Structure formats: C-alpha cells, structure tokens
Amino acid sequence: MPLRIELGERSYPIVIGTGLLPDPALVGSHVEARDVLVVTNATVGPLYLDPLVAGLAGKRVRSLALPDGEQFKTLETLARVFDALVETRLNRDAAIVALGGGVIGDLAGFAAACYQRGIGFVQVPTTLLAQVDSSVGGKTGVNHPGGKNLIGAFHQPRAVLADLATLRTLPPRELRAGLAEVIKYGLIDDADFLAWLERHLEALLALDPGALAFAVRRSCEIKARIVAMDEREQGPRALLNFGHTFGHAIETASGYGEWLHGEAVAMGMLLAADMSRHLGWLAPQDLERVRDLLHRAGLPTRAPSVGARRAHELMGMDKKVLQGRIRLVLLRRLGQAIVTGDYPADALQLTLTRHFEATAA
Amino acid sequence: MPLRIELGERSYPIVIGTGLLPDPALVGSHVEARDVLVVTNATVGPLYLDPLVAGLAGKRVRSLALPDGEQFKTLETLARVFDALVETRLNRDAAIVALGGGVIGDLAGFAAACYQRGIGFVQVPTTLLAQVDSSVGGKTGVNHPGGKNLIGAFHQPRAVLADLATLRTLPPRELRAGLAEVIKYGLIDDADFLAWLERHLEALLALDPGALAFAVRRSCEIKARIVAMDEREQGPRALLNFGHTFGHAIETASGYGEWLHGEAVAMGMLLAADMSRHLGWLAPQDLERVRDLLHRAGLPTRAPSVGARRAHELMGMDKKVLQGRIRLVLLRRLGQAIVTGDYPADALQLTLTRHFEATAA
Numbered sequence: 001m002p003l004r005i006e007l008g009e010r011s012y013p014i015v016i017g018t019g020l021l022p023d024p025a026l027v028g029s030h031v032e033a034r035d036v037l038v039v040t041n042a043t044v045g046p047l048y049l050d051p052l053v054a055g056l057a058g059k060r061v062r063s064l065a066l067p068d069g070e071q072f073k074t075l076e077t078l079a080r081v082f083d084a085l086v087e088t089r090l091n092r093d094a095a096i097v098a099l100g101g102g103v104i105g106d107l108a109g110f111a112a113a114c115y116q117r118g119i120g121f122v123q124v125p126t127t128l129l130a131q132v133d134s135s136v137g138g139k140t141g142v143n144h145p146g147g148k149n150l151i152g153a154f155h156q157p158r159a160v161l162a163d164l165a166t167l168r169t170l171p172p173r174e175l176r177a178g179l180a181e182v183i184k185y186g187l188i189d190d191a192d193f194l195a196w197l198e199r200h201l202e203a204l205l206a207l208d209p210g211a212l213a214f215a216v217r218r219s220c221e222i223k224a225r226i227v228a229m230d231e232r233e234q235g236p237r238a239l240l241n242f243g244h245t246f247g248h249a250i251e252t253a254s255g256y257g258e259w260l261h262g263e264a265v266a267m268g269m270l271l272a273a274d275m276s277r278h279l280g281w282l283a284p285q286d287l288e289r290v291r292d293l294l295h296r297a298g299l300p301t302r303a304p305s306v307g308a309r310r311a312h313e314l315m316g317m318d319k320k321v322l323q324g325r326i327r328l329v330l331l332r333r334l335g336q337a338i339v340t341g342d343y344p345a346d347a348l349q350l351t352l353t354r355h356f357e358a359t360a361a
Numbered sequence: 362m363p364l365r366i367e368l369g370e371r372s373y374p375i376v377i378g379t380g381l382l383p384d385p386a387l388v389g390s391h392v393e394a395r396d397v398l399v400v401t402n403a404t405v406g407p408l409y410l411d412p413l414v415a416g417l418a419g420k421r422v423r424s425l426a427l428p429d430g431e432q433f434k435t436l437e438t439l440a441r442v443f444d445a446l447v448e449t450r451l452n453r454d455a456a457i458v459a460l461g462g463g464v465i466g467d468l469a470g471f472a473a474a475c476y477q478r479g480i481g482f483v484q485v486p487t488t489l490l491a492q493v494d495s496s497v498g499g500k501t502g503v504n505h506p507g508g509k510n511l512i513g514a515f516h517q518p519r520a521v522l523a524d525l526a527t528l529r530t531l532p533p534r535e536l537r538a539g540l541a542e543v544i545k546y547g548l549i550d551d552a553d554f555l556a557w558l559e560r561h562l563e564a565l566l567a568l569d570p571g572a573l574a575f576a577v578r579r580s581c582e583i584k585a586r587i588v589a590m591d592e593r594e595q596g597p598r599a600l601l602n603f604g605h606t607f608g609h610a611i612e613t614a615s616g617y618g619e620w621l622h623g624e625a626v627a628m629g630m631l632l633a634a635d636m637s638r639h640l641g642w643l644a645p646q647d648l649e650r651v652r653d654l655l656h657r658a659g660l661p662t663r664a665p666s667v668g669a670r671r672a673h674e675l676m677g678m679d680k681k682v683l684q685g686r687i688r689l690v691l692l693r694r695l696g697q698a699i700v701t702g703d704y705p706a707d708a709l710q711l712t713l714t715r716h717f718e719a720t721a722a
Contacts, residue, residue: 075440082436086507089677114475117502117513118593141478146447152478153514232479316450 003220005136006228010156014136014220016213020055020163021048021124027055030159031122033095036061037088039081039108040099041068044126047169052099052124062088066104070251070261073103073143075151081111095120095158101127101174102134102261106152109140113155123157126166128178129262132185132219135160137227137240147314148248154232162220164212172205176298177262179204180243182215183293184269185222188242191335193218198289201296238339242329243269249314253306266299275351276331279343286334305358312352364581366497367589371517375497375581377574381416381524382409382485388416391520392483394456397422398449400442400469401460402429405487408530413460413485423449427465431612431622434464434504436512442472456481456519462488462535463495463622467510470501474516484518487527489539490623493546493580496521498588498601508675509609515593523581525573533566537659538623540565541604543576544654545630546583549603552696554579559650562657599700603690604630610675614667627660636712637692640704647695666719673713 002013013030020026036059040049045065053061064084066077085094098108098121105123112121123135141152167175182204186194196214197204203211223240230237247268251259259267273290276282295301303311315326326348327341363374374391381387397420401410406426414422425445427438446455459469459482466484473482484496502513528536543565547555557575558565564572584601591598608629612620620628634651637643656662664672676687687709688702 075436075443079436082505082512086505086511114502114512114514116511117500117515139478141475144443144447146444150447150477151443151475153475154478 005224014160016162021051022054024057035094038063038097043068044100099124102130113153123160131162133181177260179297180262180266188337246271249311303355308352308356311356366585375521377523379525382412383415385418396455399424399458404429405461460485462491474514484521492523494542538621540658541623541627549698607632639708664716669713669717672717
C-alpha cells in the first residue's frame with residue numbers, strides 16, 4: 001500500500017518500489033494529464049527517459065534535458081523550462097514530470113508552480129536524497145547567488161514515484177549524501193530508526209534492496225507525518241531543517257557545486273549536535289554516535305575553514321531567521337529535535353569557532 | 362467601513378479613501394512588518410514615494426524604482442526585485458509594498474509570492490485599473506514573450522490601500538483604460554451599475570470625488586464577492602476575464618506596451634459582446650449600448666488588423682483553454698456573463714474575421 005501525504009485536497013501518494021518507471025498501469029494512473037513535459041538532466045535522461053516514456057504510453061510527451069548540477073538551479077535555467085512550456089503550447093491541464101534528483105525536482109516543481117499560476121506535476125526522484133526528502137512535501141525553488149532556495153513556492157506534487165532501481169546507477173558519493181537525510185530522520189524523530197541505521201549501514205551502502213526499501217519508506221513516513229501537520233513550515237516542519245542552517249552556510253560559502261547538499265547537511269547536523277552537547281542536551285558519547293555514523297557513511301565530519309564570522313553571516317540569510325534572530329534546530333536528545341532561538345549566544349559562537357576557524361583543527 | 366475579501370485566514374481589507382498614503386495610523390496598521398521594501402516605478406515614485414514613506418514612519422523602509430511600462434513586466438525585472446530583497450537581507454517577516462499600477466502590483470506581488478517561498482505584501486494601487494481590478498484578488502505574475510501573465514502565482518495581499526488622490530496625476534489615457542474594467546463589472550454582474558455608469562461617465566472622467574469613490578467601491582465589491590467564491594479560478598472567477606481572452610490576443614499581437622491593458626480589454630469586451638449578439642443573447646441595441654459607453658469613455662472600438670487566424674492562435678495560448686478548447690466569457694444579457702466552451706465554432710470565427718481582418722472595416 002502506498003504511503004500518502006495527508007493534505008486535504010492536496011493529498012497524494014508516495015509509491016516506493018523497484019522497476020516502476022516503464023509500467024504504464026502504474027505511471028499512467030498517477031500522471032493524469034494528457035500533455036506532459038518531462039524535465040530531466042543530461043545525466044539522468046540517457047538512463048531513464050526511455051523507460052519513463054514507456055510508462056507514459058498513450059500521452060503526448062515532450063522532454064527537456066537541463067545541464068546537471070546545483071549550479072544550474074537558477075532563475076536562468078527556470079526560464080528555459082518556461083520557454084519549453086510555451087513553445088510546446090502546454091496549457092493549464094498539462095503536467096510536468098520531474099525525472100532526476102533534488103535539483104531537477106525543485107526546479108521543475110517551481111516551474112509547475114508558476115506556469116499559468118500552477119499546473120500539476122509528478123515527482124520521479126532518481127537519487128536517494130530526492131526519494132527520502134526533496135521530492136516529498138512540496139517545497140520547490142531555485143537558488144540566488146545570495147543564498148540557497150531563496151526563491152520558490154510551496155507546490156505539492158500529484159504523486160511521488162520512487163523507483164529504487166534507479167539508485168543502482170547513482171554515484172556512491174551521491175548515495176552517501178542521500179544517507180545524510182536518512183540519518184536525519186533518525187536523529188530528529190526516531191531513536192529506534194537511528195539504531196536500525198547503525199546496524200544496517202553497510203547493507204544500505206551495498207544497495208541491499210530490503211534495507212533500502214525500509215529506509216526510504218521509514219524516512220518518507222516521518223516526513224509525511226511532519227508535513228501533514230505543517231505544510232507551510234510555520235511550526236514543526238522546521239524540524240526537517242535539522243543541519244540545514246549550518247549546512248546552507250557551508251554550501252553558500254563554498255559556492256554551489258563543491259559540497260553536495262547532503263554532505264553539507266551531514267556536516268551541519270554534526271555542528272548542531274555539537275552545539276546541543278555544549279548546551280548539555282547530548283552526552284559526549286551521543287555526539288560520538290552521530291560522528292561515527294556519519295563517518296561510516298563516508299560523509300564529511302570536518303567543516304571548511306571559512307571563518308566563524310562569515311559562517312555566522314551566511315546563517316543569518318537563512319529563511320529560519322525571524323526578527324533578526326537565528327532560530328536553530330537542535331537535539332534535546334537523540335531522536336528528538338526542537339526549534340529554538342532561545343540559547344546563549346556564545347554557545348553558537350563557540351560552535352562556529354571550533355569548527356569554522358582554520359586554526360581549530 | 363472598509364470592504365473585506367473573505368478568504369478565511371487569507372482575508373484582507375480594501376481601504377478606499379482620499380489622502381490615505383501619508384497617514385501612519387492607517388498605513389502602519391495595515392503594514393505589520395518592520396522591514397519593508399517599497400517597489401515602485403520611475404513615474405509613480407517621484408510623486409508618491411515620499412508620502413508613503415511618511416505613512417510608514419517607524420519602520421525600516423527601502424525602495425526600488427523599476428522602469429515604467431508593461432514591457433518591463435518580465436522575469437528579468439523580477440530578478441531585480443529578488444536582488445534588492447537579498448541585498449537588503451530581508452527575511453521571512455519582511456513585507457513588500459507595491460506602489461504603482463497593475464504592472465508594479467503584479468510583479469511585486471509575484472516577488473513576494475516567491476521570495477523565501479512567500480512573504481507578506483500590501484497593494485497601494487495608484488491607477489484606476491489597479492484600484493478596481495489588479496490589486497484585488499491575489500493574481501500576481503509576469504509576462505512571457507509567448508503570452509501575458511503566463512508565469513505567476515496566487516498570492517493574496519495583506520491589505521489593499523486605494524488612495525483616490527493618486528488618480529489626480531493619472532494620465533487621462535490611463536484613467537480611461539481603468540474605466541474599461543469598471544464598465545466590465547457592470548456588464549458581467551450588475552445592470553443597475555451599468556446604467557449608473559451610463560449616467561455618470563462624464564463625472565468619472567472629470568474625477569468627481571463622489572462618483573469615483575462609488576465606482577471604485579462598487580467594482581471592488583463585485584470583485585471581492587466573486588474572488589471569495591473561487592480564489593483560484595476554478596469556476597466563477599473566470600467571469601472576471603470578460604474581454605480578456607480576446608484582449609490578450611490583441612496585446613500579444615501588438616507587442617506589449619502599444620495597447621494599454623484596459624484598452625485591449627475594452628476592445629475584447631466589445632468582441633465578446635458582438636459574439637454574444639451573434640449567438641442571439643444580446644439584442645443589437647444592447648451591443649450599441651456597450652459600444653457607445655466604451656466610445657464615450659474614449660476607449661478603442663476598432664481591433665488591429667492582425668488577421669483572424671493569428672488572433673485565434675493567440676487566444677489559444679490563453680490560460681482559459683482546457684483540453685484544447687477555447688472557453689470564453691460571453692454575455693447572456695447585459696449584467697450577466699457566463700463561461701462557456703459550448704458555442705458553434707463559426708460564431709467565434711465570424712467574430713474574429715469581422716474585427717481582425719484589414720478588409721473588414
């Protein structure tokens with residue numbers, strides 16, 4: 001039985017399985033539109049566009065392959081999607097299918113949000129990160145040179161079709177980046193899942209189908225529950241940004257494209273965990289569990305030496321800042337996160353100095 | 362008592378009055394944010410930015426003046442608003458105030474819809490068209506070379522502050538263009554209002570304060586009621602597009618900027634009325650009432666010679682096309698419009714040929 005995100009009339013299913021793409025009975029039942037623009041990239045397109053087009057049998061399908069990479073998640077690339085939609089004269093009853101990772105899903109979803117003030121779209125995520133996180137929940141957008149995802153919309157897909165078979169061609173580095181978000185769900189919401197991940201990390205890295213299916217499903221379950229409570233991130237949904245405020249600063253400081261999003265989030269989660277330890281909420285051995293798991297997953301545990309001041313500045317540009325105060329997601333304990341702006345200023349300062357100054361090794 | 366648009370938690374007031382702008386008690390009570398970016402243009406800014414800034418006393422106010430004109434309602438100009446928002450480091454709790462006509466309201470509203478996935482905004486319309494139509498109802502967006510308003514969002518303002526004093530500096534041509542939308546409300550919804558307009562047209566053209574206040578208020582009342590029924594235009598809201606499908610084709614064919622939007626709508630209403638007469642719904646003398654009123658208002662009653670085929674093609678790009686069929690707003694009688702795709706194809710063809718072919722004079 002597929003998972004569902006319960007959002008009233010905007011509810012939709014998340015289908016997780018293997019070999020879904022070429023199946024018209026499945027894909028066709030979730031892509032209702034007759035006219036479809038598949039937006040993909042130069043890496044994923046050659047691998048999975050044909051199977052997906054097979055799954056879309058009976059529809060009028062066009063496709064657009066964008067260059068691959070976070071550095072192309074811009075207003076300029078978005079304009080190319082609008083051009084394609086207008087050139088092919090797609091109307092309000094058409095749909096966009098996003099075939100690719102988080103960049104394609106965010107960008108194509110934002111195009112769907114804006115084209116004719118909103119057309120339908122379906123997410124077909126082909127990376128682990130997109131399957132467990134970015135394809136679910138309706139956050140769409142593009143980057144601005146001044147910060148990640150500063151321009152976007154909440155626009156829920158009509159369905160998410162996560163074909164685990166596509167993970168077989170995923171570069172190992174991207175698989176690990178996706179695991180960062182999986183680990184996130186354990187850290188913020190489910191200590192049992194965290195312990196399960198500690199036991200099954202090698203199976204996940206080896207793409208064991210049973211382990212993958214469980215991890216993707218459990219991640220989506222947690223995300224679905226939180227999004228259903230708070231679609232537009234006015235409350236608990238901010239918990240899902242655990243590691244992201246620190247992480248965005250890393251990504252922006254390094255220029256998009258050097259750190260993968262998941263890698264920056266991993267490092268950000270370690271920073272948030274370290275700050276939680278400063279505050280006495282995590283024990284030193286809890287912090288070591290976090291560091292060990294990230295390390296075993298091949299994720300970074302050393303921040304770039306951008307300087308504490310610059311890092312702090314970049315965090316200030318994050319969307320979670322209200323009334324000039326940086327609200328952070330921190331851990332009260334492993335498996336329970338909170339959002340708070342109520343912490344001693346020097347706890348943040350100390351954490352940033354410890355990790356972002358070149359002299360502090 | 363101000364009018365209200367009733368949209369649940371997105372409800373907001375429409376304040377109509379004279380000399381509202383410099384009043385901090387009024388403006389401040391409707392612009393809650395502490396950080397404000399006023400988006401205006403090079404024509405309106407020099408006239409009304411100072412009074413508005415006086416009304417925003419006590420807040421941190423920045424402003425951005427864009428070039429004036431429909432041809433600047435583009436993704437490129439939108440990017441300039443994003444740059445200004447990022448440069449001034451505005452966060453989610455900031456607000457945009459749109460000071461200007463429909464172009465500024467649509468563009469600044471769309472920027473507010475997208476920046477950080479949505480910040481607050483307040484409409485301060487300074488043209489008659491914006492006061493009675495575009496500032497009310499949450500439609501925001503920009504044009505694409507392939508069609509008007511093809512890229513946008515539904516994003517309701519927090520308030521609409523319509524200062525009738527600003528109409529005193531409005532060029533007469535723009536006042537007349539705004540009257541087209543006022544006349545629209547009579548035609549689609551209120552035969553009594555239509556008759557009132559026939560009696561008071563000269564007073565409106567002479568900016569008689571009492572006549573203006575009544576016309577703006579009655580127009581906003583009708584729009585508020587229709588938008589409250591159907592915020593996202595899935596049903597009756599399409600009635601408000603009376604004249605717009607024909608009108609958009611005129612605007613697009615002529616290149617943005619040559620015909621004012623209201624002028625194109627006026628011509629489009631006449632076309633729709635003529636087609637309604639073809640269908641036997643309007644009597645010939647009804648059509649003449651429409652033509653006379655538009656003519657007395659100084660609005661165009663002759664279409665450009667773009668050719669029936671090109672006009673038809675451009676209408677096909679309109680957002681109201683569903684399943685490849687052009688749905689039109691037509692008049693069952695004066696004061697009652699319907700949305701329908703159910704008409705003989707040659708009725709449309711005949712209307713387009715009559716008006717868009719150079720040979721047909």
